Amino acid sequence: MRLAVDIGGTFTDVVLEIGDPRAGGRRLTRKVLTTPRAPEEAVMSGTRAILNDANRGFAEIDVFVHGTTLATNAVIERKGAKTALIATEGFRDTLEIAYESRYDQYDVFIEKPRQLVPRALRFTVPERLDVHGSVRLPLDEAAVRALVPALRREEIGAVAIAYLHSYANPVHELRTREILLEAMPGLSITLSCEVCPEVREYERTSTAVANAYIQPLMAGYLARLRDGFAAEGFRGTVYLMTSGGGLTALETARKFPIRLVESGPAGGAILAANIAAERGEDKVLSFDMGGTTAKICLIQHYTPFKSRSFEVDRAARFLKGSGLPLRIPVIEMVEIGAGGGSIARVDELKRIVVGPESAGAEPGPASYGRGGDRPTVTDADVVLGKIDPARFAGGTIHLDVESARKALDAAIGGELALSGEMAAYGVGEIVDENMANAARVHAVERGAVIGEHTMIAFGGAAPLHAARLAEKLGLDRIVVPPNAGVGSAVGFLQAPVAYELIHSRYMRLDEFDPAAANALIDEMAREAHALVAPGARGQKVVETRVAYMRYVGQGHEITVPLPVRALTAKDADALRTTFEKEYAVLFERHIPGAAIEVLSWSVTVSTEVRRPEPVTPPDRQPPPKPVGTRRFFDARLSQHVEVPVYWRNDLVPGSTVTGPAIIAEDETSTFVSATFEAWLDAAGGIVLERKTSTSRPRAA
Numbered sequence: 001m002r003l004a005v006d007i008g009g010t011f012t013d014v015v016l017e018i019g020d021p022r023a024g025g026r027r028l029t030r031k032v033l034t035t036p037r038a039p040e041e042a043v044m045s046g047t048r049a050i051l052n053d054a055n056r057g058f059a060e061i062d063v064f065v066h067g068t069t070l071a072t073n074a075v076i077e078r079k080g081a082k083t084a085l086i087a088t089e090g091f092r093d094t095l096e097i098a099y100e101s102r103y104d105q106y107d108v109f110i111e112k113p114r115q116l117v118p119r120a121l122r123f124t125v126p127e128r129l130d131v132h133g134s135v136r137l138p139l140d141e142a143a144v145r146a147l148v149p150a151l152r153r154e155e156i157g158a159v160a161i162a163y164l165h166s167y168a169n170p171v172h173e174l175r176t177r178e179i180l181l182e183a184m185p186g187l188s189i190t191l192s193c194e195v196c197p198e199v200r201e202y203e204r205t206s207t208a209v210a211n212a213y214i215q216p217l218m219a220g221y222l223a224r225l226r227d228g229f230a231a232e233g234f235r236g237t238v239y240l241m242t243s244g245g246g247l248t249a250l251e252t253a254r255k256f257p258i259r260l261v262e263s264g265p266a267g268g269a270i271l272a273a274n275i276a277a278e279r280g281e282d283k284v285l286s287f288d289m290g291g292t293t294a295k296i297c298l299i300q301h302y303t304p305f306k307s308r309s310f311e312v313d314r315a316a317r318f319l320k321g322s323g324l325p326l327r328i329p330v331i332e333m334v335e336i337g338a339g340g341g342s343i344a345r346v347d348e349l350k351r352i353v354v355g356p357e358s359a360g361a362e363p364g365p366a367s368y369g370r371g372g373d374r375p376t377v378t379d380a381d382v383v384l385g386k387i388d389p390a391r392f393a394g395g396t397i398h399l400d401v402e403s404a405r406k407a408l409d410a411a412i413g414g415e416l417a418l419s420g421e422m423a424a425y426g427v428g429e430i431v432d433e434n435m436a437n438a439a440r441v442h443a444v445e446r447g448a449v450i451g452e453h454t455m456i457a458f459g460g461a462a463p464l465h466a467a468r469l470a471e472k473l474g475l476d477r478i479v480v481p482p483n484a485g486v487g488s489a490v491g492f493l494q495a496p497v498a499y500e501l502i503h504s505r506y507m508r509l510d511e512f513d514p515a516a517a518n519a520l521i522d523e524m525a526r527e528a529h530a531l532v533a534p535g536a537r538g539q540k541v542v543e544t545r546v547a548y549m550r551y552v553g554q555g556h557e558i559t560v561p562l563p564v565r566a567l568t569a570k571d572a573d574a575l576r577t578t579f580e581k582e583y584a585v586l587f588e589r590h591i592p593g594a595a596i597e598v599l600s601w602s603v604t605v606s607t608e609v610r611r612p613e614p615v616t617p618p619d620r621q622p623p624p625k626p627v628g629t630r631r632f633f634d635a636r637l638s639q640h641v642e643v644p645v646y647w648r649n650d651l652v653p654g655s656t657v658t659g660p661a662i663i664a665e666d667e668t669s670t671f672v673s674a675t676f677e678a679w680l681d682a683a684g685g686i687v688l689e690r691k692t693s694t695s696r697p698r699a700a
Contacts, residue, residue, distance in 0.1 A: 016051070028053050083157065085121065089125060117213075126140040133168030265295045279454075283452050346415040354377065367382050384633050543564050557599055626646055677689060
């Protein structure tokens with residue numbers, strides 16, 4: 001029996017699997033409102049509720065998989081520990097200097113990211129290593145000891161140590177930690193050589209500081225959660241979902257909590273990859289829209305694209321370069337402030353603007369009746385008729401349609417002389433266009449043709465908006481998987497136990513040193529295997545190796561796969577050939593004969609990913625009898641129309657529904673626009689396909 005819990009900005013999703021749902025087992029789901037002041041309360045109450053549904057107890061849970069936004073929220077809300085930074089003498093202001101550029105050149109009122117460590121708490125000591133790790137200036141141990149009184153006086157709760165070129169030789173950082181712990185036992189210390197042993201001083205320092213800042217908070221939260229479950233009789237294994245799409249042990253998560261910042265969205269991408277494999281979809285656009293944000297991810301060959309960098313707490317939200325950079329393995333996706341709780345308003349130019357501010361769970365959208373009076377995307381969907389007010393979140397929340405209408409009239413309709421329905425339609429159009437634009441840009445950056453992809457839509461709000469988003473992007477096919485409203489939590493239960501290590505070691509291909517490369521890779525492989533082995537529990541383990549390479553003189557690298565064996569001198573030519581091939585995929589051509597260099601090496605150890613067996617499309621069947629109708633406002637006709645409502649559990653494989661229609665379930669509803677028809681496939685997914693009789697419109 002396996003439990004998954006995903007804490008979001010608005011809802012906490014709980015999924016319980018008893019046996020394998022694909023082989024006769026059961027899957028139960030619950031959505032409860034997040035408790036921001038004490039996130040573990042929603043986890044415990046949601047777990048008790050779902051166990052009560054299953055007539056089971058905590059002691060019967062074998063595996064508990066958890067993903068949380070707590071790490072991200074602690075940074076955004078500045079609720080971490082009081083943190084100090086110790087750097088190489090002369091490099092006190094690395095965090096302020098950053099990239100020496102402006103993320104918005106023409107904004108004279110630009111706001112730089114607010115640092116987690118103020119300048120007064122940034123200390124330096126004499127020491128120096130060169131780029132090869134050779135000691136140029138020994139560590140001044142007396143200077144380190146001299147910092148102890150200041151750390152005590154300032155009541156520092158965590159320390160980040162980031163020395164120049166420590167990725168090449170960690171000796172000075174390790175010794176500094178020893179000295180500080182001798183004087184201050186129990187102090188939380190993060191070393192940049194452990195959390196981010198890579199080149200690029202600013203990103204490495206920023207990542208070390210962020211990890212140190214949230215480590216006491218996350219360690220305390222995870223300990224309370226562990227103890228709370230233990231008090232209820234839980235004796236199973238706890239895993240945390242990482243940003244890179246793998247599961248890691250509780251103790252590893254407590255040491256490197258910075259790897260949890262995108263754990264929820266990563267679970268969604270894992271789900272989408274499995275849905276794609278189950279249906280033989282080679283090119284997929286994952287669309288995850290929850291209460292606070294929408295996440296879009298490209299997946300090809302059943303594998304999400306990966307990245308090594310991420311930004312948190314952007315001063316200009318969703319504008320690249322305006323946040324605090326984190327150098328961690330992460331599934332690459334674009335995230336925008338377009339969730340069900342995103343607040344709509346009219347700006348100075350009389351334009352409807354949606355997000356990035358969110359109503360969250362407290363007070364929530366106006367229709368929640370919890371004190372919110374500003375209109376949100378959920379309020380717009382309620383007024384349009386897409387959502388059944390009595391069955392929202394499985395009937396646990398009754399929505400107030402009139403409160404939603406009043407909020408839209410006050411903030412949108414009154415300002416623009418629009419009816420409540422047209423104001424709601426305007427909000428929906430803006431949020432859908434924001435998401436479509438983000439998807440287009442993301443595809444262009446990856447060299448992908450967006451129209452060739454199938455959309456996989458999940459999250460509480462995504463099935464409501466998927467059809468219109470597909471119309472804007474020119475997509476012909478959408479899949480809404482079972483339990484789409486809690487999709488990320490379902491993805492947690494499909495993720496492998498995995499860990500990725502990245503280490504910088506500079507090397508030119510024309511001076512390739514296989515012995516040095518093998519020594520580094522073998523060391524990383526041993527460490528990664530040791531971290532994964534306890535959780536593998538007899539499962540087959542696979543290893544993946546890559547190099548991050550670039551032409552000499554370039555600023556950034558691309559990923560080049562490596563063979564899982566000892567490298568030899570002959571591999572230099574093979575690496576060049578592979579690099580040029582990968583480079584041409586991104587930039588259409590390579591540069592013949594140009595010098596190539598390797599900056600970093602990576603090893604990922606993971607339990608084997610078992611892809612589901614492909615499903616066979618069923619024969620089409622007529623739809624079941626509708627459970628009712630919904631009065632839906634069709635802006636294209638400028639009038640209300642009666643739309644049939646079907647209950648998802650009443651559909652059988654092959655059941656075909658012609659749009660416009662609504663397919664309702666406990667966690668969400670799928671809106672089938674007039675452009676599409678929908679049918680249930682053999683694995684329980686709702687497939688929306690563009691009607692053949694409908695002339696394909698130009699992507700709007």
